[in-house]
Amino acid sequence: MNAFSKQTLPGDIRGGVVSFLVAVPLCLGIALASGVPLFSGIIAGIVGGLVVGIFSRSALSISGPEAGLIVVVLAAVNSLPSFEAVLLATCLAGVLQIGFGLLKAGTVSHFFPSAVIKGMLAAIGLILIFKQLPHLVGYDADSAEGFSLFQPDGFDIVGQLRSALQQFNGAACLISLLSLGILLLWEVPSLKRFSFFRTVPAALLVVTLGILVNSYLLPADVALHGDHLVRLPVPESVGAFFSLFTLPDFGEWTNPQVYASALSIALVASLEALLAVEATDELDPLKRKTPPNRELVAQGIGNIASGLVGGMPLTSVIVRSSVSINAGGRTRVAALVHGTMLLVSVLALPTVLNQIPWAALASILLVTGYKLARPVVFRQQFEAGLNKFLPFVTTVAAILLTDLLTGILIGMVVGVFFILRETYRKAHHTQVYRVDGEERIRIRMGEYVSFLNKASVASMLKDIPDEAVVEIDSSRSTYIDSDVMHLLSHFEANARQRNIRIIRVTAEYKVLLKEPVSPEKIRS
Template sequence: MNHVKTTHTSARTLDFSNVVGDIRGGVVSFLVAVPLCLGIALASGAPLFSGIIAGIVGGLVVGLFSRSALSISGPEAGLIVVTLAAIESLGSFPAFLLATCLAGLIQVGLGYLRAGSISNFFPSSVIKGMLAGIGVILIIKQIPHLVGYDADSAEEISLFQPEGFNILNQFRMALEQLNGVAVLIAALSLIILLLWERPVFKQHALLKNIPGALVVVVLGIGINGLVSAIAPAFALKGNHLVQLPVAESFSGFFGLFTWPDFDQWNNPQVYASALSIALVASLEALLAIEASDQLDPLKRKTPTNAELKAQGIGNLVSGLIGGIPLTSVIVRSSVSINAGARTKLAALLHGTLLLVCVIALPSVLNQIPWAALASILLITGYKLARISIFKQLYNEGIDKFIPFVATVVAILLTDLLTGIALGMLVALFFILRENYRNAHRIHVFQNGEKEHIRISMGDYVSFLSKASMVKLLTSIPDNAVVEIDSSQSSYIDSDVMNTIYNFRETALKRNIQLVFLREPISDHKPIPESIIAKRNRHLREIEQMK
């Protein structure tokens, strides 16, 4: 117990013995966060500044309250779908901010309800399907931006809509408005991002600490600046570039924030959106925390219930000042850890640098082409939905592959929560199917003139196995010896156990010898071994007398 308490305490306090590594981790994660905050806000259909706000809150607020030593929070790709759906259903961004605040309160409540183990109830195939579905959506959404089509309609997400815009029209309009400079920036950006994943770059002493996303952003600004100097008419401008609001003074900076519309408190859709955001953000956070703990060189364990409270406070603050939802982000966390971070000082520095950047350097951010950000998000989507993931699930069997594919397809055709729910139903079918098939095994052998049938019960035999047990016992031939072996069973449902006990009368009439190698364990009070042995001896004596 003392060891656990010490481990958790070390995650809450700052250890300045690793300052250099923490500074390096904070700086590198900040460089990754800038383009991703903007890109995720873009993909979510939210104001760009809201993505930066969420990044700042994730670093400073969640960094202060979280008991994780290495996790870094902020806007994350997994929240894009639920954010976009909520904004569209509510019809206004201030109403969405109210839903984000309520989502934060729900997360705090989940923390106090000790719901930190919720992620354990989701099959891995459904989780991977959720991430792959998000990845496919990210890829589809970025294609128009790669060729310079940056109209608002490019932010639609549905593959099929009964009226108006759909994905095919999006591609057609994008090709009609092809921009050569955007295509050049996107092509070079994709090449750099792919090369940055190669071992020669990842293992280089200098380049491994420079995020590819930063190189792409700088390259995009440089190419567009060069084109602007040589042929201004062809340079990207307007909605082809990031358009963050620029404050003329420090006091004017606070005027850039958006406040929630508290008049929407009686709108039922606000609460439905809040619940969606809270569930997805909580699940993402718990999964990311688990992954970060596995990467921790010191093998510290983050209290999951405390993390839910910290994430809830972060979303509450983010919604109050105009930020999109946030969660723990494994991409930033892993980058920070690889750069040498060992304490939460890296997360706090990450948030501080974002705050300084948006105050002092907004004009620099407004020179970033969307084609460069779209390239970053496209590669992010590919990592979530790469072909190797499909192959891995296929090789694990249909009980993993079909729920995975069902989740992906359902998310593409509906929405995130509906897709997860449908994936869970398919996964549940295979779980019940496997439980039904493996409830018991049958071994038939001949011993003298009598046919012996050994029924080996599984580890966990639920009421679902009652029908198959009735069918099996009914099919046993007369004069046989039936051995029921429950030595490997940790639980046998009382309905199944009663089915076996009721078979005794039939067995006596049909001259079937029924032998228990171990009395079945049920949800009833356990039977002492001495009574079981005495009962078995008595049954054998009766059979011998006959």
């Protein structure tokens, strides 16, 4: 259900509007933290909604500047001679991403265990919660909502909370309490039967109420201003508006560092996009799947377009996507609404948007974070067993302590360990039973037996006593590595010397080694 539908349109509009409200400060904050012009973040948000929204086949993903790209963009800014050269690297990164998609590199996303994906979502939820706490009490100096508790500038969440408590702001607290109250009220199931609660998005009401309370109900000396409000560039003329757009410096195409920066941006943006759409598909109520190779192509087109008009690199953003889903977004129309609203806002509504208090937006993000990291998610993973819970909780802890990509890689290492352990343990199963008074040892081979199982199979065959009757059942196996097959053949070759009788069972036939068994006996 990716196409336009009258049934999904109201929810898509709500999702697009709410994600737009969240995107405005995030676009500005991430651009600020990346060392690029603030408006380049807005441009990337517009392109991510409109261009990627058109070419992507993801039903729910919304693209734009993302905090995971801050490090690589900062590195590009520091290593290249100008911002225009960074734009050229962004365009080249898009070309590389299209190449990745055409080469079918998107299938790498299928190798990430579900426990790691769920751990990534839960960690992002926790970080969203932690990083909104200073904004709720009026500390708004750090506007980049990163995916790490430890900022590149060393000013971590503990320091932010300490500063927030020292600069406690009563107006921000009042707006936060009202906003959280509305958001929680909208979650009450019994109120869903009223059309007002179904049609009016809580986030839009929160933002509107925040503006009204701060601008008209609070005294001027108490009301929030400056850093406590969204700060969007306000062009004073048509010429000033177009001056905010920048063209790449194509003269830098001979600079090797441009290509190195492009490769870094392409790799990080591609991996983040694949993980984001995988995680977004997990949140999809309709459980649709995004074609990963097509997504890489769409992201590449988006980065080329963004770089050509002065936008910073972009990728799929989990925060905006999850906010849209929570607000009712169900198709790509939500992404298109999101991009259109960003474009309209910078043209016609910058002064209105600049009245939105950070406290109201922080409340929306805090509730979104809670929905991603609900206690029930941790309980479900725990009940699924250690092979699911440990990769999940390791991913959560690693992301909290490092950054998004490093945390995912650490979680992957733990996840692969448990996969290898399960593969090792389930390579074969040994059972002793009796047939007509005769004791037999049945060795049932697993569905997939790789070279990693060679040691366990060799140890098991070595422990079989002399003069035993051994049934080797590979009827359920779809693959047995040649090294393991060599072990079995060697065991059979030496079985006569140990007076061991072997029965081979496969999906096609059953034979007693050196002694054929009739079809009638097999059926019996």
